Amino acid sequence: MDWETGGEMISSIAGGNLLNIDDLTxxxxxxxxxxxxxxxxxxxxxxxxxxxxxxxxxxxxxxxxxxxxxxxxxxxxxxxxxxxxxxxxxxxxxxxxxxxxxxxxxxxxxxxxxxxxxxxxxxxxxxxxxxxxxxxxxxxxxxxxxHPTQGLLDVFTLRQALSSRAGTTGSESGAELFKNLKVLIVGDIRHSRVARSDAWAYATLGSTVRICAPGTLLPDDVSTWPVEVMKNFDEALEWADVVGLLRLQNERGSGTLVPSLAEFTRSHGLTQERHRRLAPHVLITHPGPMNRGVEIDSLVADADNALISQQVANxxxxxxxxxxxxxxxxxxxxxxxx
Amino acid sequence: MSNDIILRNGTLVGSEGTTKGDLRIRGGRIVGRGDVGASSDGDQEFDVSGCLVGPGFVDLHTHLREPGREEAETIASGAMAAALGGFTAIVAMPNTEPALDNVITVSYVLAKGAEAVVDVAVAAAITVGRAGEHLTAISDLAALGVRLFTDDGNGVQSAAVMRRAMSYAAPLGITLAQHCEDESLAAGGVMNEGALSSQLGLAGRPAVAEELMVMRDIELSRLTKCPVHFLHLSTARSVALVAAAKAEGLLVTCEIAPHHFTLDESSLAHYDTQFKVHPPLRTASDVAALRSAMTTGIIDAVATDHAPHASELKDLPFDQAPAGMLGLEQVASLTWEALGENPDPVRFFALLSRGPARIAQLRDEDSRVGLSAHGGELTVGDDANIVVFDPRMSYVVDRAALASRAHNTPYHGRAMHGRAVMTLVRGTLVARNGELQ
Missing domain, CATH: 3.40.50.1370 (Aspartate/ornithine carbamoyltransferase)
Known part of the structure; x- marks a missing residue:
């Protein structure tokens, strides 16, 4: 067993591997x-x-x-x-x-x-x-x-959007714009390697991270994660500055963990109606590929505050x-x- | 001129306490105890002062892999590993390929076992092919000397099938042993379910999958009056359930495996498949509960769940590698260490010899077929199945030096304290100081 790296944080990936985000400083x-x-x-x-x-x-x-x-x-x-x-x-x-x-x-x-x-x-x-x-x-x-590079490109995309809004550049802002940022990750967290990467990436940069999902799509135990669980999606949306959506992973059995996709959409989908209620500054991410009409409404996916195509480009x-x-x-x- | 073996000045460990003295062994039996007099020409005399001398260890849970997976272990090689670990008898588990679910395969293992360096008893399957459906020839197999039946590797999933097996077994004087994991909850899981599995993205085998089957079988044993033995219990709650059942006087016994009382799930943080096992390594608090129960008598036996796997199978991504690890050669040291600062020798031999010998029905007073008596009091006339354990001996585990054909020990490189230094099977010295004789 490779005990030497056990629990140690990595302060630069220069010359090394990139295996996880939860061990990056x-x-x-x-x-x-x-x-x-x-x-x-x-x-x-x-x-x-x-x-x-x-x-x-x-x-x-x-x-x-x-x-x-x-x-x-x-x-x-x-x-x-x-x-x-x-x-x-x-x-x-x-x-x-x-x-x-x-x-x-x-x-x-x-x-x-x-x-x-x-x-x-x-x-x-x-x-x-x-x-x-x-x-x-x-x-x-x-x-x-x-999925560490997805986590990195998600925070990169966020920093790009926030720094542009603040009239500065990402590198000049460092991690400053992540301070006090309220990030909500919602949906099929149980099966998501993106959620596991994003949660640590945002938290390490100083943001507050909360997650929200039907009980069966939450991981078994998140007591060691840098997150809090919110039970009500609509309350969570009122709280959030950033809404990170995830693909419902039917190929991993997610479809059988909720009574129906329609019910999932009603309880945890970013519908047009919910989208209209979002504060104007709120940004939306999705790692793709999307299930349009399930976790995200098709028009919402193309809305101005959705960073989805920037994520791909970045x-x-x-x-x-x-x-x-x-x-x-x-x-x-x-x-x-x- | 005689050819006796004399063990001089040992600490003889009985089930009630210890005494200092000698043992004299001749013709496969103990012929003298206490002060056995001077040696004569031809006698072999060993100074065992400072050592514990007790009945040879008995392993209730050895996977010998023969027939079917001889590249990982054979009956002969597994028996050698056992002898080095201080065992004089082992119980072969039935999950071979084909399974030990009929008179022919069981007879094969018994015949091969008769040529091995330690006594080899067999646990036969409860159901054909260990598939959990049709009962094996339980009565015919009992007549061959089988006293334990189990589908180990699988629990019997159907309560109805388990009840049927218990009702059938109850009058036959045998014990059903259960691998407790409800697969409707555990299937697909590869480690303990909890915070770590959630972070590592590995599917969990929850503690409750084990505990529900323990609860179920306690109730079925109450109903059928059939003795049930719980294999490799791994959670604090399972042990508490057994303790409560014992307090009620139900016919339940249990064993724990050395990895479950020495290692916890944190060993899996780097996806090392050497630590993958079913039931999985649990939490530190489960480990603490198991260690505590070892000293109170709730745990009847320490059993290895010795599970050899060829290295190419363990050298796979975590979810693809088979579950299981070796245990025979280290278990005595691990048990001694786990008993605390001042280990009680009586408890030590209860866990490794007298408890398992009682459950396997290998004692002098049990009806046995073709096997000698184990787990006794070292009295004159007893079969000389004896281990000498030196608590002062330290060594470092080297997986390449193990007698097992496979090398999948999780303890490679770890320093061990206390070691079986002599193993005598039916009066013959078969292992000494880590070497087969």
Whole structure:
């Protein structure tokens, strides 16, 4: 057992892995956000590429279906000039029964510098990290555990919106705008790795986090989480500055944990009627993909105070920052020379 | 000239107290006790002063993996691990492949067990294929000497099937042993349900899944008057339920496994599959409750739930790896440590020898088939199944040095205090100082 890292907080991901958010300090998170902000500009160039990770190899290992996370990681790696190899699980030896450990060893033998892994088993990235101590492991979502880059891009998107509103920049504001911010996470928290990442990301930056869900969609025990539970969604909406919605995960059985989707929508859906009652400053996030008409009304999803498309767009600079810090962290920033 | 074994100046541990003295062993039996006189040519004499000398340990819960998973353990290798751990008898669990659910497979294990270094008794399945539906040939299997029946690995889920098994078993003088987990609550779970499982994103096996089945079977035992033995209890509430049932005089006994009284769920924080087991490691307060109950007599036996798994199976993502861990070679040390600052030797041998021997019906006064007597008082004439335990001995667990074929111990690298230094099975010295003889 790897007791050495037990309980220790990570103050920078530079040169290291990104497995969880709950062990990152505020400084570590701010470092990613500031780095991502400096990468935002790259995406606006005609030639969207910097040579920072030239000659580095990033493997993307997706054991679960994904559109935005996989595309955004691979785009991020390519904009940093890294070579990207991606394992198509359906066509690989995995289908022949190869274990994750053996697949990891194969990838190591190919001379890979970083592995971006999504897996249906909670802890799978930690399993690979233990097997490949010389390779940087980036968790792109593990089971119902963590999705750290989603948490980072969510707080990045929030800081962007709040700092623009305050007439400043994200990096100038640091973590200041998260102070006293009231963040409500609502919906299928039980099955959500996004909720587990967002709760810690917001709380670590100084926000107050509350969660609200039908009893069966709450985790079994949140006594160690930095959150409070609110029973009434409408009261929670009156309280919140930020409403983080989650996808109802029917593929994990959520549909059987509520009497019906319609009842879920009535009790915990962000309907147009509820949306109208929100204070004007309230911001809405959703990690996607959305079940329009279930946890979020279709028109609400496209409303001005919904940051959903910004979340998707920010996936690239935030993942560029994560890859850059993990792989080139500590080295001089070379990307500005091109 | 004789060929006796003489154990000199030991602390002889009886069920009521200890006395200082010698033992003389000849022809598989104890032939002298107290002052046994000088040794003569050909005798082997061992100075065991400072050591506890008691009846050999009996494990109620050993997974030997033969037939079917011989790469993880065989009857022979499991018996060797047992001998090194101070055991003179073990009870083989029936979740082999195929299961020990019929006269042929049970006879196979008994025959192989007869060649092993310790006595091997068999616990046969309650239901065919351990599937929880049709009763096995319980009466025929009892005639072969089977005294414990269990579907271990699975609890018997249906109350109706369990009641039927109990009604059938009650007049036969046998005991039904239950793996208590209600799968309608526990299925799919991989660790204790609670704050940590919620944070790690792992599905939980709740304590109440165990406790509900304990409650159910206590009531069924009350109804049918069939003795029931609860395997590897893991929660404070389960132990409290058994304590209350015992106070009522019901026919219930229970065991706890060493991992449940030495480790808690916090060991899982890094998804290390060596700590995955069913029932799962519980909370620190459950561990404390189990340790406390060990000293009061509520717990009848410490039993290993020794569960070897090939390393390639344990080396998987957490939810895919099999549950279970080794236990035979460390359990005596762990039990001794758990009994506190001044462990009571009588309690120690009650938990590891006399309690389990009574439940497995392996004592001199029990009817046995093909096996010698265990868990006795070390009186002259007894079968010489004996362990010498040295409380002063320390060692560090090395998984590569274990006798088991598998290496899945959660205690690798941990320092242990107190060790079985001699194991005698039917008068033969089979293990000494961590080496097979």
């Amino acid at each position: 505020r400084e570590a998170i701010i470092e990613v956000l500031d780095t991502a902000e400096s990468f935002l500009e790259v995406s606006t160039r005609a030639i969207k590429k910097v040579p920072t990770l030239k000659g580095r190899v990033v493997a993307s290992l997706f054991y679960e279906e994904s559109t935005r996370t996989r595309l955004s990681f691979e785009t991020a790696a390519k904009r940093l000039s890294a070579d990207v190899i991606s394992l198509a699980v359906a066509a690989s030896s995995v289908k022949k029964g190869e274990s994750l450990r053996d697949t990891a060893s194969t990838i190591e033998a190919l001379g890979v510098d970083a592995v971006v892994i999504r897996h249906q088993s909670s802890g799978a990235p930690h399993h690979v990290a233990a097997a490949l101590p010389g390779i940087r492991i980036i968790n792109a979502g593990d089971g119902q555990h963590q 996936g690239v600079p935030v993942r560029m920052a994560v890859l850059y810090l993990a792989l080139a962290g500590g080295e001089p920033k070379g990307y500005s020379h091109e």
